[in-house]
Amino acid sequence: MSAMKIKTMEEFASVSGLSRPTVSKYFFDPKSVRQSTRARIEEALTRYDYRPNIYAMNQNRRLTRMVGIVVPFLADPFFAEIARTIERRCVASGFRPLLFGSHGEPDLEVEILQSVLALKPAATLLAPLGRRSDKQAVAAFCEDVPTILFDSNIEGLGEAFVGSNNDRSIGRIVAYLCETGSPPCFFELKAPPNPNAYKRRAAYLNAMEALGHEPHLVQVHGEGWDFENIGCNEGMAAFERRAFATDTVLCSNDRLAIGLLAAAYRRGLKVGRGEGCALRIAGHDDHPFSRFTTPALTTVSQDYEAIATHCMEALERLIGGGDAGPRDTVMFDGRLVVRESA
Amino acid sequence: MSAMKIKTMEEFASVSGLSRPTVSKYFFDPKSVRQSTRARIEEALTRYDYRPNIYAMNQNRRLTRMVGIVVPFLADPFFAEIARTIERRCVASGFRPLLFGSHGEPDLEVEILQSVLALKPAATLLAPLGRRSDKQAVAAFCEDVPTILFDSNIEGLGEAFVGSNNDRSIGRIVAYLCETGSPPCFFELKAPPNPNAYKRRAAYLNAMEALGHEPHLVQVHGEGWDFENIGCNEGMAAFERRAFATDTVLCSNDRLAIGLLAAAYRRGLKVGRGEGCALRIAGHDDHPFSRFTTPALTTVSQDYEAIATHCMEALERLIGGGDAGPRDTVMFDGRLVVRESA
DNA sequence: GAGATAATTTTACGCGCGTAAAATTTCGAT
DNA sequence: ATCGAAATTTTACGCGCGTAAAATTATCTC
Numbered sequence: 001m002s003a004m005k006i007k008t009m010e011e012f013a014s015v016s017g018l019s020r021p022t023v024s025k026y027f028f029d030p031k032s033v034r035q036s037t038r039a040r041i042e043e044a045l046t047r048y049d050y051r052p053n054i055y056a057m058n059q060n061r062r063l064t065r066m067v068g069i070v071v072p073f074l075a076d077p078f079f080a081e082i083a084r085t086i087e088r089r090c091v092a093s094g095f096r097p098l099l100f101g102s103h104g105e106p107d108l109e110v111e112i113l114q115s116v117l118a119l120k121p122a123a124t125l126l127a128p129l130g131r132r133s134d135k136q137a138v139a140a141f142c143e144d145v146p147t148i149l150f151d152s153n154i155e156g157l158g159e160a161f162v163g164s165n166n167d168r169s170i171g172r173i174v175a176y177l178c179e180t181g182s183p184p185c186f187f188e189l190k191a192p193p194n195p196n197a198y199k200r201r202a203a204y205l206n207a208m209e210a211l212g213h214e215p216h217l218v219q220v221h222g223e224g225w226d227f228e229n230i231g232c233n234e235g236m237a238a239f240e241r242r243a244f245a246t247d248t249v250l251c252s253n254d255r256l257a258i259g260l261l262a263a264a265y266r267r268g269l270k271v272g273r274g275e276g277c278a279l280r281i282a283g284h285d286d287h288p289f290s291r292f293t294t295p296a297l298t299t300v301s302q303d304y305e306a307i308a309t310h311c312m313e314a315l316e317r318l319i320g321g322g323d324a325g326p327r328d329t330v331m332f333d334g335r336l337v338v339r340e341s342a
Numbered sequence: 343m344s345a346m347k348i349k350t351m352e353e354f355a356s357v358s359g360l361s362r363p364t365v366s367k368y369f370f371d372p373k374s375v376r377q378s379t380r381a382r383i384e385e386a387l388t389r390y391d392y393r394p395n396i397y398a399m400n401q402n403r404r405l406t407r408m409v410g411i412v413v414p415f416l417a418d419p420f421f422a423e424i425a426r427t428i429e430r431r432c433v434a435s436g437f438r439p440l441l442f443g444s445h446g447e448p449d450l451e452v453e454i455l456q457s458v459l460a461l462k463p464a465a466t467l468l469a470p471l472g473r474r475s476d477k478q479a480v481a482a483f484c485e486d487v488p489t490i491l492f493d494s495n496i497e498g499l500g501e502a503f504v505g506s507n508n509d510r511s512i513g514r515i516v517a518y519l520c521e522t523g524s525p526p527c528f529f530e531l532k533a534p535p536n537p538n539a540y541k542r543r544a545a546y547l548n549a550m551e552a553l554g555h556e557p558h559l560v561q562v563h564g565e566g567w568d569f570e571n572i573g574c575n576e577g578m579a580a581f582e583r584r585a586f587a588t589d590t591v592l593c594s595n596d597r598l599a600i601g602l603l604a605a606a607y608r609r610g611l612k613v614g615r616g617e618g619c620a621l622r623i624a625g626h627d628d629h630p631f632s633r634f635t636t637p638a639l640t641t642v643s644q645d646y647e648a649i650a651t652h653c654m655e656a657l658e659r660l661i662g663g664g665d666a667g668p669r670d671t672v673m674f675d676g677r678l679v680v681r682e683s684a
Numbered sequence: 685g686a687g688a689t690a691a692t693t694t695t696a697c698g699c700g701c702g703t704a705a706a707a708t709t710t711c712g713a714t
Numbered sequence: 715a716t717c718g719a720a721a722t723t724t725t726a727c728g729c730g731c732g733t734a735a736a737a738t739t740a741t742c743t744c
Contacts, residue, residue: 265636
């Protein structure tokens with residue numbers, strides 16, 4: 001490796017004895033230059049470690065291989081996990097993912113979309129904030145960048161939506177809970193940030209009605225994404241005021257359930273479905289750590305791999321095929337994961 | 343808002359009746375143009391929603407306000423949390439953070455550093471993979487970009503290191519555990535990915551020796567960052583073979599502890615320091631979810647806020663002051679967080 | 685109101701790279 | 715060895731923007 005630092009493609013072309021555009025062609029597709037030319041470039045590459053500036057490339061390439069991935073909250077393990085899965089798939093398909101978290105803030109989401117736009121990505125996978133999103137700004141972004149929505153849908157926006165069928169997954173776990181014990185109450189935020197929560201509430205009400213049980217919503221106050229904390233504190237308060245009409249609680253998501261589990265423990269309530277248990281608690285999402293709660297959390301697994309796979313398929317179709325076709329909406333069924341807590 | 347879409351600064355300058363460089367000056371510093379000019383631009387800004395392309399800006403600006411933040415694994419809540427804290431501080435100080443996770447892969451870390459370099463960031467905050475990092479590549483990066491290492495140190499690299507004093511925090515919790523019950527065994531990976539783990543092991547051995555107790559390392563096999571899983575499975579096996587010489591276990595980090603907590607539960611071992619408890623378990627880091635385990639995890643809190651604050655201070659000093667000064671190393675003391683598990 | 689000086693804007697060029705069109709080279713067929 | 719088509723490389727220009735230097739405009743004196 002030579003000591004001389006090569007910073008630009010011009011310099012690198014010069015030391016390989018070629019013109020810059022030829023080198024540029026090589027970096028776009030090594031097979032697009034003559035074999036002997038390729039050998040010269042690759043020989044130079046062993047002597048100097050040069051790599052093209054990706055942002056300068058993106059500025060000019062008609063089509064980049066960049067993919068923007070935007071999620072509402074990266075410190076939420078659910079989103080961290082799904083983002084990780086999608087990122088891996090992107091890399092495997094030869095794309096360059098760039099991950100952003102909106103920190104739950106609509107303004108930041110808009111700003112992120114602006115800077116994703118500046119990247120000229122081939123496409124973007126967006127899990128919008130949802131209710132709080134600046135819909136106009138998101139719509140404007142979708143005009144300019146082929147966008148696939150995931151996790152939470154904003155009707156009519158983007159080329160596709162990939163998510164989970166809350167209706168069916170909540171229906172399934174409600175049915176399971178009713179079959180194996182008393183019908184569940186539903187523990188949730190009164191004004192949740194994520195639209196899925198609304199779908200789940202509706203799904204719970206439907207499912208209970210269909211099974212002929214009276215629904216019990218236990219709605220607690222709380223803002224933001226600090227779900228475990230809300231679940232724990234508000235759960236304690238709910239126990240205090242005997243808010244749960246039955247001994248079974250279905251939580252709107254696993255993070256609330258983890259909080260409620262902690263609250264139950266503090267109240268001395270044994271959770272589970274065995275002998276001597278005072279309470280059953282279930283969640284939704286199959287959060288990466290739900291397997292390790294004590295007791296392990298019964299939940300509905302969102303199919304991370306299937307969602308990621310379908311996102312990538314939709315993405316490749318979007319990039320490959322010229323005609324967009326109608327906006328397609330795919331919702332995967334959750335898988336009931338019976339563990340110890342319910 | 344006019345229907346016409348403004349894409350470039352040229353276009354925007356044209357509709358504001360000015361030349362592009364004037365507009366460029368405005369966006370660098372609104373006060374740098376005449377008051378009347380500024381008014382014209384801002385009036386135009388209300389009619390057209392134009393924003394400069396940040397990547398094109400970065401390509402040319404002598405100094406950008408970009409800050410690269412690189413962590414080894416974003417799906418680890420510890421890193422997600424510290425990254426979030428630092429990101430917030432960056433935004434508050436008027437920087438534009440760009441967050442990357444290496445997915446535990448040295449190759450990806452190198453690639454990320456390459457693309458961070460292309461961003462021409464004002465500085466970079468890097469939590470390196472550590473043991474598995476390509477040290478040469480990291481060193482080359484540090485030559486080109488003012489870099490502050492955090493969480494895990496690579497001696498001599500970067501302008502500063504900000505982290506936790508493992509020696510003192512492990513010393514503190516070992517002392518606490520010894521005072522309040524039997525001396526702890528130390529539960530860890532045999533070949534951990536993160537260098538802090540080695541420091542903690544050494545600190546444990548030191549602390550035990552200083553207190554006149556015989557140390558007991560329980561080292562388990564496992565690769566990667568799936569710590570809860572390793573902690574649970576290997577913890578089960580360790581219980582099986584009675585690997586823990588005492589009834590107290592200090593885990594190398596909270597994620598292992600969360601796994602071990604799950605293993606103990608499955609074995610029917612009651613964890614805590616009260617009556618009828620079979621085992622005490624403690625961790626290290628004060629992982630965001632450690633408050634919500636059952637029982638709540640006794641641990642040592644890393645001072646996220648202090649680390650983030652000092653990172654930003656070092657960053658501003660680095661950018662502001664011309665002379666770098668000697669590499670400064672700051673290590674914050676952890677805070678003993680006594681909860682229920684030990 | 686003319687001339688000098690300071691503040692501001694514009695011109696001209698550059699950043700690192702992509703890409704269409706022109707120029708060159710290569711290669712097979714004669 | 716010669717010609718022509720195809721493959722390849724180079725020339726020339728553009729992307730969206732920053733910035734130094736030149737040109738313009740505003741401000742101040744007398």
